[in-house]
Amino acid sequence: MRVLAQLAMVMNLDKCIGCHTCSVTCKQAWTNRAGTEYVWFNNVETRPGQGYPRRYEDQDQWKGGWVRTSGGRLKLRAGGRFRKLASLFANPDLPEISDYYEPWTYEYATLIDAPLGTDVPTAAPKSAITGAPVQPDWGPNWDDDLGGSTEHGVADPVLQRLRDDLGVQVKFEFEQSFMFYLPRICEHCLNPSCVASCPSGAMYKREEDGIVLVDQHQCRGWRMCVTGCPYKKVYFNHRTGKAEKCTFCYPRVEAGQPTVCSETCVGRLRYIGVVLYDADRVTEAASVADEHDLYPAQLDLMLDPHDPEVIRAAEQAGIPHDWITAAQRSPVYQLIHTYRLALPLHPEYRTMPMVWYIPPLSPVVDAVAGTGFDGEDGHNLFGAIDSLRIPVEYLAELFTAGDVTPVRTSLRRLAAMRSYMRSVNLGREPDERVPAAVGLDGEQVFGMYRLLALAKYDERYVIPTAGIGQAHDLEGIATQCSLDVDGGPGMGGPAVAGGQGRVDLVSWRGTGRPDALFPTLRGGGDR
């Protein structure tokens, strides 16, 4: 057993109102630079819908993640090592900018500069990449809230699979459709195929907290990671020629603060906590034969932080004491493991993702309420969960590789909680048979309720700070920032050794002498 600690996230989809605040604050913090105009480390997509980049879930096309060979070993779907090297010169499976969207801005200046005349000046759209006039026909969240879904929604790869494999048709007519929002960041996988795809070895998983980063000084722009990630959460900065990705806001997290997307989430639906897992068994768990076993296998990897043996092994592995206690209080572990509410996104990619989702019950409640029945009644809801093939099967395609049982369990538990707590709130005698029907007792329902409905900041985010022995350094964070490295926000490049600067010939405009062009004499070096 090799115990490692991982910072993981759970999102409660029922609470997401699709406001995109998380996306915008994330973008303002990390990707508001030239070269990353099209990049959203955090994006919120309407499901059913194509997602971002378009149809990223269609791995027949994009070749992300791992596949299990007939011999039971794991292989990158895009091909093994030799294949990767042979396709370095032109990656056959790379999305183009139009698969994301061509970023654009507007000629705002003409609004002010236009000569006096009778016409009202307009701000015409222009490409943010070439400056040429464009007519946007796709953009971030083009199909938000099912907009244009009679046209675009049918292209959802998950719906397509339901249609082809199960013969399930989905209606896009108003009043018969369903939808929910899916906020996505990098999954900081336990078995990251992006890392495995990087020929330079520039991508790595941090041992201390499991955050997956790109070393900006080692990345050589071979752009294989973009293909490797099945969630398409590594992006190519076309200005710097390097890969960038969600950093789990490590400079914040190191100081014990939640990520920007969590901090600003309007629905307060994100949870961050520590999960201990057994690194020795990751490959084994990721290679189970039946895709339906991937979710249980990943559950099994996560270690019980209260088990004395686990604690001992964790201490031996050098995990600091406050990380172990954080794991014991981890809201993420409870939602994933104790209550079995949260589920992984697309476990069938075999990357062992670590951002999990509590599936939304709202589409079911809405459907029940729409038929004139009490949408909060436990028995109505139980019945509806089972009889509504959509969205349960749709959710199962997203979260459990198509196995409806765990999704149904999670939804039934959520329904039981609603019904039970409503009785409590209305001062009625709660029906103990309701939680019993889903394998819980009243006390556990209260625990769930506390976590899902009441949990304050400190309970939603249980984040131990980085390196206790470095408390001294941490003081500096208030005035300094560990993001202040080349290429912008904290992409994990090594810190500069004292006095040794760097200069980028590429971004140098040729005027003046960049500070670090030449080595400096002893003493005068530190800038």
Add this chain to the structure above:
Amino acid sequence: MTTSLDLLLWGAAPYAAIALLVGGGVWRYRYDRFGWTSRSSQLHESTLLRIGSPLFHFGLLLVIGGHVLGLLVPKNLTELLGVTEDNYHLVSLGMGSIAGLAALTGLAILLWRRLRVPAVRNASLRSDRIAYPVLALAMLAGLTTTVLDNGLRGGYDYRETISPWFRGILLLHPQPELMAHVPLDYKLHVVLGMTLFALWPFSRLVHAFSAPVHYLLRPYVVYRRREPGRVGNRATRRGWEPVDR
């Protein structure tokens, strides 16, 4: 007889080029690792790149292999191994023409793409304006020597002159006189080649130095520990450019 121009071109210039190649490489690695990348433009345009780039690179790798064979392996060694001059000539002419043509065609596609696809053109570097012409001309001159001197004109045995000169340079025993009387197109090709080496570390060509062969040997998933003292360290700023188009 060697003129002072010969001395300069075939005695001094090679060392200047090597100095720039090595020194520039070290300098760039130390001070501009962030700029050390293939600068892929595939995000902007994929169709043409998928034809041009493999054609160019695979052709070029063959050409480089041919140069190693022709320049570094002494003639008497191949003869010792039983390769006759005629056979060698035939193979080098055949393979050289095919590989050179492939590389040049690939480069033509890449150049066309770079000039005509607006997003790719936009993503070009100032250094490209020198690197691409020098690269193209060097390859053109190289193909000319193969096709013209070795093919149409019947054959020029550069392994009697250029190859020993090249090895002499590497062995710190320059013999500029060997180069004094080689055909003009060879001279041109060598000069352009030296220019290319001198430009190498300062252009996008540096990516060739980091061909990631070690990928074949390392484990798939890389773990790293946070660097001691990394938390809260202050480092230089760069890459924060406004969207200014």
